[in-house]
Amino acid sequence: MDHSRIWQQSMQDYETYLHLIRGLSPHTVMAYLQDLKKLYDFFVYENTQYQKKLPVPFAITSTDIQQFLQYLYRLGIQPSSQARMISSLKCYYQYLFENKKIQKHPLQSIVQPHTTQYLPHILAIHEIEKMLSSIDLKKTNGFRNLAILEILYSTGMRVSELTQIQISDIYLKEKCVKILGKGNKERIGLLGSKAIEAIKAYINSSQKIRAQSNKGSYLLLNNRKQPLTRIMIFMIIKKIALQVGIQKSVSPHTFRHSFATHLLEAGADLRAVQLLLGHSAITTTEIYTHLDTTYLKETVKTYHPRSSCNLPLK
Numbered sequence: 001m002d003h004s005r006i007w008q009q010s011m012q013d014y015e016t017y018l019h020l021i022r023g024l025s026p027h028t029v030m031a032y033l034q035d036l037k038k039l040y041d042f043f044v045y046e047n048t049q050y051q052k053k054l055p056v057p058f059a060i061t062s063t064d065i066q067q068f069l070q071y072l073y074r075l076g077i078q079p080s081s082q083a084r085m086i087s088s089l090k091c092y093y094q095y096l097f098e099n100k101k102i103q104k105h106p107l108q109s110i111v112q113p114h115t116t117q118y119l120p121h122i123l124a125i126h127e128i129e130k131m132l133s134s135i136d137l138k139k140t141n142g143f144r145n146l147a148i149l150e151i152l153y154s155t156g157m158r159v160s161e162l163t164q165i166q167i168s169d170i171y172l173k174e175k176c177v178k179i180l181g182k183g184n185k186e187r188i189g190l191l192g193s194k195a196i197e198a199i200k201a202y203i204n205s206s207q208k209i210r211a212q213s214n215k216g217s218y219l220l221l222n223n224r225k226q227p228l229t230r231i232m233i234f235m236i237i238k239k240i241a242l243q244v245g246i247q248k249s250v251s252p253h254t255f256r257h258s259f260a261t262h263l264l265e266a267g268a269d270l271r272a273v274q275l276l277l278g279h280s281a282i283t284t285t286e287i288y289t290h291l292d293t294t295y296l297k298e299t300v301k302t303y304h305p306r307s308s309c310n311l312p313l314k
Helices: 003-020 026-046 062-074 079-098 125-134 142-155 159-163 193-205 207-211 230-243 252-265 270-277 282-291 293-303
Strands: 176-180 186-190
Touching: 003 026, 003 079, 026 062, 026 079, 062 079, 125 142, 125 230, 125 252, 142 159, 142 176, 142 186, 142 193, 142 230, 142 252, 159 230, 159 252, 186 270, 193 207, 230 252, 252 270, 252 282, 270 282
Parallel strands: none
Antiparallel strands: 176 186
């Protein structure tokens, strides 16, 4: 029996399942498969007791998994990366269990390592305004770059979602855009007046490029008439932030964090923000409530019986 071939076939079947049944993005599928490949490599290359007889994936026990996790710990893999990898492997073995390839889930009793939850970086409103106003519309791609920032801040969409937006997904009269999110779940993003103006101006300015491109249905195109990638958008935003003197780490996701935080600071309902962000669980959205320190300080100042002592709130 060629155990290596069994592993490869199982991973191919799993990849098909992730694409067709789970509807995950190619980027997410690749990450899941890379974690599974690390488990395979551990048995093949790193652990001498398995090198003479490679176990098939269906024969892996919880003891084998524990040895793999100890190996990750010895390598100095961060707890957050370990936790992600455990989640990924749990998904694979749940798939095997549901398809009756195994009778017992080897990761069922595995506890994920404790990870520190860091608050996301956000931009202040004046910093976003500074970035937007710095874009020179007379320069090549000025209208496009302005549209990128306005859309990200108006909708809070992910950069991977932005790269997939087609012109037909935008409904200017209704002031909204159709977003295809994680798991191929559709949602509606709302476009503010500034975002609509920027989109209109960009589409008008890019008519010539679109006429020459076979990818013209995508909203955002580069100078080679191809759709913008996530990396390209990251570099555009990073460059603008540095040009206006913003020292903090700024990425497309910073605009998503800022979108959510500014809405909650202004009194928006947490459930509404969850729907706008496309979070499947409201607990994911709740992290943004920790950022609204201004509101919390004002609450204490107004209602606490000893707040009039004028001690500084830190």
